[in-house]
Amino acid sequence: MNSTLKSAWYTIGQLTDIPRLGAKVVTFHGQPIAVFRTQTDDVFALNDLCPHKGGPLSQGIVHDHKVTCPLHGWVIELDSGSATAPDEGCSHTYPVRVTAGKIEIEIQNMAVIEPNTETLST
Amino acid sequence: MTQTHSIPPEKPRLILIGNGMAGIRTLEELLKLTPELYDITVFGDEPYANYNRIMLSPVLAGEQTIPDIMLNDDDWYDRHGITLHKGVRVERIDRLTRQVITADGGSFAYDRVLIATGSRAFIPPLPGADLPGVVGFRSIADIDTMLKNCREDGHAIVIGGGLLGLEAAAGLIAHGMNVTVLHRNSNLMDRQLDPAAGRLLEKSLEERGITIRLNANTQNLSGVDYVTGVTLTTGEILPADLVVMAAGIRPNIDVALNSRLYCEQGIVVDDTLQTYDPKIYAVGECVQHRKQCYGLVAPLFEQAKVCANHLAQFGIAKYGGSMTSTKLKVTGVDVFSAGEIHAGEGHEEIVLADAARGVYKKVILRDNTIEGAVMVGDTMDGAWYFQLMRDKTDVTALREHLLFGQAHVGDAGHGAKARVASLPDSAEICGCNGVCKGDIVKAINEHKLFTLDEVRAHTKASASCGSCTGLVEDLLASTLGGDYSVAPSVKSMCACTDATHDDVRAGIYRHGLQDIRAIFGQFNWKTADGCAKCRPALNYYLLCAWPETYQDDPQSRFINERAHANIQKDGTYSVIPRIWGGVTSPSELRAIADVAERYKIPTVKITGGQRIDLLGVKKEQLPEVWRDLSAAGFVSGHGYAKALRTVKTCVGKEWCRFGTQDSTSLGIRLEQRTWGSWMPHKFKIAVSGCPRNCAEATVKDLGVVCVDSGYELSVGGNAGIKVRVTDFLCKVATEDEVVEYTTAFIQLYREEAHYLDRTAPWIERVGLPYVQRRLIEDPVGRTELAARFRLSQQFSQTDPWAERAAGKESHEFAIPLELV
Structure with a gap:
């Protein structure tokens, strides 16, 4: 398995592309990533996958710094990706920043690009 | 060299006197609201952290242990920075110098005091009552004494045949003692049961080996350095190795009296739980509120919430007293009582007595509402009667x-599962989430859960469809036991607010609130943006109140209503075009087939509502699919919405040899009038052409059954989780009247039901007579309702699919950006 971790910032559009308390989806090599905008214009990105049963978090209702999954109502913290108690589970989060009105997201290429062939073949 | 310390600003000091359930519950509520506001100190005269006093009965019976019933361990106090003084009794409060004085001479300054000293066993002033071996039944120490004195074939005398006395008796008999209960009059639990119920209970307890002596008054207790006998007023002497005094409880107001706080039976508080000293609050069994002292646990939870709100300086909550119910916690003996137990003037009684089965039920009515219920043997429906009463x-x-119970009024969901307490641990309680009885009981015990919401959060039981709510509440009651009462007096909309659905709906009109943020402000929402429960409800209430002006908030809608399609478990969507009255044509079918092929839609399914469902459509495909369907003349079927779904029809007299009216055309007419209207929940209509009822109209929200002389209208049916047959509303002569009554009924439901209430539970809550009063006895009101519905429809009958196919809300359906 490739051991060098590379990361890069990707621009995914304007802050104003996303309605407040809304989300948009981007994909990275097939992996959907949900990018959320809160009422106070904070932006968060996490895998668009509820740790419960894989529901699309991007389609949920956003409130404060949380989103409620549309499938079974789990509430996920946007900053940590963790489910709120008593549910347990976590969705992977990505660093994001807003520069001159543009949203940028940092992705470490490795984990997604390189298929884990060594493990498969041994 | 000088060093500067940053001194943290001094916090106000809150002292809690009494380390019991009421006080600690109040602190927990307070910490939820303002975790940092106070510097908190707790005094408890028992050498334990906080424990669940209502579980002492199972501990005595050997069904639970002391560690099982601890609620907050020492670690909890540490974690929240609370100083706990265990085994320290407070003597008085010096209100002039604002200090709490302990029995060991310590003094502690305060800014606020909360008194929660609870109650103590009332020990009648009998000669010998102070002998060792005579105990109350209130604390772990009492239980210790009782257990120490338990021995096979020993004699235990319980003085008092009330709730506590009987639980003590049942606990002691489990240890092999000979137990005699002495009760002062002719009726066990005379505060909660009528004589018939008392006799049945007596029989049931005697079958368990407990000797019951009625009209037995104690003269004195005898013994030299330990109790050995009880002498009755008749002169009879009963041998005793242990005497339990269960002659009632009294508010423990010593501290308050020593502090010269105004007390009557208990410490007198107002609706904010404040005593006559504004710096001092009091909650729980030591309190007297509106002339009432409570000896049960449910009121204390409500008081804790209100008191915490004021301690947190929010200043908006109000305690209006509690309605309480009682359940005896003796395994295998079911007793429930609430409200009035004896019929007085203006009351009616309905009684069911089946001595062979050991079942007795009595409901007391006044003006057709329930004012009391007494049940022995089968208490399955206690919670339901209590709800109806409340x-x-x-x-x-x-x-x-x-x-006959809730199972016989249309709720066929769980009727057969009576007596949840006798079910095995493996019995599935929640079918939606696969939660068994054992899981729920374990969660209640392990996580110290007290409320339905807590059980929902921890187990998911009753968190989806809610049909097992009654069972879960029963499990809570039977697991928590004792005097646990299941129903709080009012339910707030969600955790974001203390306001109820009705408060909010009324407030929208009273204050002319025009958007969600205005409601948050008016009702002091605790969260910045609300949550997934309240926002959709508020959006609907505003839409219903101001149809002409309110701007719908898509971000406050569940995804289905935002995307105008039904999300599936894999994240794709289903599309159901409207097929008016279930009547279609070859060209329409061809158009649907073309769409299915063109977009490679994997599944095409006929629905139960006489329509065609296209399943597996990707979100970004939706506008194109809709565009093609629109071109063929279709509009949205709202199969995803809290709105009118289908109007199911049979072919009626046009074809059917039994048909009495043109049910198909009438169904289409109703659908064209009512489609597009947002409602508290989904709404289904059916029209059958004759009483054979092929359109199954009697399990719809509104059903029309055509007869030769007109149209029979019935409402509130449901074929879902709980099968409920409609209630007959009225019969009308013309199609125009069908339309008027239907639209008026829908508008009444729209304006008054809580969000997410189907018509069935709404009607069960308000009662069919209410609906009849509004629609039948008040013809002017009915036409006004119908007119308001027509007005609102002017703004809602635009096809959301056509709009989106033309580009509205395009960001919602954008193809995800691929990052490379």
């Missing part, structure tokens, strides 16, 4: 079946 539901329509 909601003051008009039960005229239920009266015939009332005593």
